[in-house]
Structures are given as C-alpha cells and as structure tokens.
Amino acid sequence: MTRDAHEIQTVQRPLAGRGTRRRHRQPETSDSSNDVILVDSLSPTTTARSRRRRRVQNDDIVDLTCSTPNNVTEVPFVDLTSPSQLVRHNNRTGTSTITNNNHPETSTEEQQAAVLRLKCPVCLEHLDKLLERGSEIRSTNCGHVFCKPCIFTSIRATHKCPTCRKKLTERTTHPLYLPIS
Amino acid sequence: MSSISVTRIQRELKDIKSECSGQNIKIELYNDEYTNLRGEIVGPPETPYHGGVFKLIIKIPESYPFNPPKVSFETKIWHPNISSVTGAICLDILKDQWAAALTLRTVLLSLQALLSDAEPDDPQDAVVARQFKENKRAFLKTAKFWAQHYAHAPGPVDKDCVEKLKKATEMGFFKDVSLEALSKYSWNLETAIQHLTN
Numbered sequence: 001m002t003r004d005a006h007e008i009q010t011v012q013r014p015l016a017g018r019g020t021r022r023r024h025r026q027p028e029t030s031d032s033s034n035d036v037i038l039v040d041s042l043s044p045t046t047t048a049r050s051r052r053r054r055r056v057q058n059d060d061i062v063d064l065t066c067s068t069p070n071n072v073t074e075v076p077f078v079d080l081t082s083p084s085q086l087v088r089h090n091n092r093t094g095t096s097t098i099t100n101n102n103h104p105e106t107s108t109e110e111q112q113a114a115v116l117r118l119k120c121p122v123c124l125e126h127l128d129k130l131l132e133r134g135s136e137i138r139s140t141n142c143g144h145v146f147c148k149p150c151i152f153t154s155i156r157a158t159h160k161c162p163t164c165r166k167k168l169t170e171r172t173t174h175p176l177y178l179p180i181s
Numbered sequence: 182m183s184s185i186s187v188t189r190i191q192r193e194l195k196d197i198k199s200e201c202s203g204q205n206i207k208i209e210l211y212n213d214e215y216t217n218l219r220g221e222i223v224g225p226p227e228t229p230y231h232g233g234v235f236k237l238i239i240k241i242p243e244s245y246p247f248n249p250p251k252v253s254f255e256t257k258i259w260h261p262n263i264s265s266v267t268g269a270i271c272l273d274i275l276k277d278q279w280a281a282a283l284t285l286r287t288v289l290l291s292l293q294a295l296l297s298d299a300e301p302d303d304p305q306d307a308v309v310a311r312q313f314k315e316n317k318r319a320f321l322k323t324a325k326f327w328a329q330h331y332a333h334a335p336g337p338v339d340k341d342c343v344e345k346l347k348k349a350t351e352m353g354f355f356k357d358v359s360l361e362a363l364s365k366y367s368w369n370l371e372t373a374i375q376h377l378t379n
Contacts, residue, residue, distance in 0.1 A: 121281070121282035122189075122246060122281050122282065123185065123188065123189060123192070124189060124192040124196065124284075125192070127366065144282075150281075153185070153247070153248060154281050157244065157247035157248075158247055158281070160280070161280075161281040162246075162280050162282045163280060164280070164283035165278070165280050
C-alpha cells in the first residue's frame with residue numbers, strides 16, 4: 001500500500017503561506033499578488049531564469065560577498081520548491097495556475113518572501129520565523145529542507161529522511177545559505 | 182510529553198482549522214490532553230460508506246512525530262483493512278511506512294482513501310477480506326448496512342437486512358452480536374443462528 005503513502009505526501013506538503021503570518025516585504029504587495037508569486041516560482045523555469053538574468057545585466061552588480069559563481073542565486077528556487085507537488089496542490093484546491101508574465105517587475109525579494117513562507121515539515125514552523133530566531137536551515141542529500149534541530153533529531157530517531165524515508169546520516173545533510181538581505 | 186510533540190500537535194490543530202473546511206475531516210482534543218485526540222472522517226462518495234460519520238481514536242506517542250500516532254476506529258465499520266471487532270487499522274503509514282513529515286491531517290485523508298480503495302490482500306479482518314474477495318455483493322450490502330447502522334449514513338435501509346436482524350433479536354440475541362453473525366455468514370439467517378446458538 002505504498003501508493004497511499006505516496007499520495008499523502010503529495011497532498012500534505014504545499015501548505016506554506018496560507019497562514020495568517022504573512023510577511024509583506026514590499027508594502028505594495030497585495031495578497032493576490034503574493035499568490036501569483038508563489039506560482040511563479042514554480043512556473044517553467046525559463047521565465048524566472050530569464051528574468052533573473054535580465055536583472056543581473058541591468059543592475060550590473062557583482063556580489064562580492066559571495067565567493068561562488070552567480071548561479072548560486074538559483075539554488076533556493078531549485079531546492080525549496082518541488083514544482084509537481086505545488087502545482088498539483090493548486091489544481092486540487094481549484095486555484096488557477098496563473099503565471100505572472102503580466103508582472104515582469106516582480107522582484108526576487110518577493111519570490112524570497114514566498115519561499116520563506118514555507119514550513120519545516122517536522123515542527124511546522126515557518127522558515128522565516130526560524131531564520132529570525134537564528135536557526136540553521138538544512139537540506140538533505142535527497143533535497144528536502146528542514147530546520148537543523150528537527151532534521152538532526154529525526155536522523156537520530158529514525159535514520160531516515162522525514163519526507164521521503166531515504167536513509168540519512170548527519171553528514172548527508174548540509175546547511176542552506178539562503179540569499180536573503 | 183515532549184515539547185516537540187506538543188508544539189507539533191498545537192500547530193497541526195491550528196492548520197487543520199484553517200485548511201480542512203470542506204474536506205470532510207475533523208480532529209479535536211479529547212480531555213484537553215495533547216496525547217489523546219478524537220478524529221472524524223466522512224465516508225467518501227461511490228463507496229458503501231458514503232455520508233457515514235466515522236469517529237476515530239487518536240493516541241499520540243511521546244516520540245511523535247518520529248513515531249506514528251496510534252489510530253483506531255471508534256465507530257464500527259465493515260472493511261477488509263479494519264477490524265470489525267476492535268476497530269484496529271491495517272495501514273502501512275501507521276506502521277513501518279510512517280514519516281515525520283506526515284501529519285494527522287494526511288493520516289485522516291489516507292484513511293478516507295483506504296475506505297475508497299480497500300486492500301483485501303493485506304487484511305486486518307480476515308472474515309471481511311474473504312467476503313470482499315468471494316462475495317462482493319454481500320460485502321457491499323453489509324458495509325452499507327453497517328455504515329447506516331453505526332455511522333448514520335443516509336439512504337434507504339436494506340429491508341432484507343432489517344428483517345433478518347429483527348428475527349435474530351426476537352430470538353433473544355443482542356443486536357450487535359446478531360448483526361456480526363449475520364454479516365459474517367453473508368446474511369444467511371440459518372447459519373448465523375446456528376453460529377449464535379453454538
């Protein structure tokens with residue numbers, strides 16, 4: 001009956017951002033455009049990527065605090081969102097999957113805000129709250145993201161990934177350095 | 182009770198309130214303890230359980246969410262993967278396939294899925310599973326009657342069932358015991374009575 005378990009995981013996950021503790025990093029951001037952004041971060045990567053590329057060209061800024069190449073900025077978009085799951089959720093609840101081609105000015109900051117509304121799947125705390133408290137966010141080798149205390153407690157208790165049950169040790173996880181200003 | 186399990190249950194209950202309207206599931210605290218909860222699922226459409234309200238007993242172990250919650254049916258139900266006597270559930274995610282990222286909400290949703298899609302080859306109740314495989318018609322009839330009798334599922338009640346149950350109780354047998362015997366013997370009154378008198 002592993003199929004049941006699989007179904008659950010897909011249904012269960014994408015709940016971040018629907019709570020009341022929404023953070024408005026840009027004052028003009030309305031709720032509806034927040035929703036749009038969440039979807040945007042999942043929409044075919046070409047849109048997001050080309051926008052980012054454009055931004056880099058326009059601003060002509062080299063991030064000197066970052067020793068790694070530019071493409072590092074793409075990490076959170078790749079790691080923190082699993083497109084199929086979130087998109088499926090949108091379909092299930094009837095939310096229309098809108099891409100924000102009409103809002104080319106949407107900033108990376110807003111996308112970050114959407115990412116930070118995600119939760120640690122174990123303690124269910126929002127990532128932004130965790131970061132505020134100075135907690136470390138960690139990713140597993142299988143790509144799932146948790147707060148450090150939760151993933152370490154999980155590994156000690158079960159030696160498995162809390163999301164996909166893949167075998168894990170503390171060494172097969174690594175910190176995530178989210179590019180947040 | 183460890184603090185992580187308490188905070189987790191608190192957050193889950195809060196999330197369930199905001200996210201589960203219209204999903205036909207409910208979870209609430211029982212006796213204000215975070216170790217003891219009660220759940221409710223509504224039988225899904227196109228099943229013999231349709232519209233029935235099934236109550237669940239949920240016990241949270243101290244090691245939650247690293248170990249699964251202990252869930253059983255309080256409302257009696259006729260289903261291959263649920264004991265018709267004790268309400269014990271056979272579901273992999275409540276055993277070895279549990280993962281800490283699963284929640285009570287997902288457990289209840291998968292129980293609803295289990296009602297839609299039984300697994301007779303991995304049974305909890307061998308009698309029910311055998312009936313499911315060998316006499317599907319009797320199984321559907323029994324499951325529906327149980328849902329109406331115990332879970333207040335709507336719809337017209339099977340007259341044959343009502344009559345036979347009445348006959349058995351008139352002979353002095355308790356209603357629940359009679360229903361169990363009739364269900365077990367696919368509504369063959371004679372065999373059921375024989376079983377009851379032995």
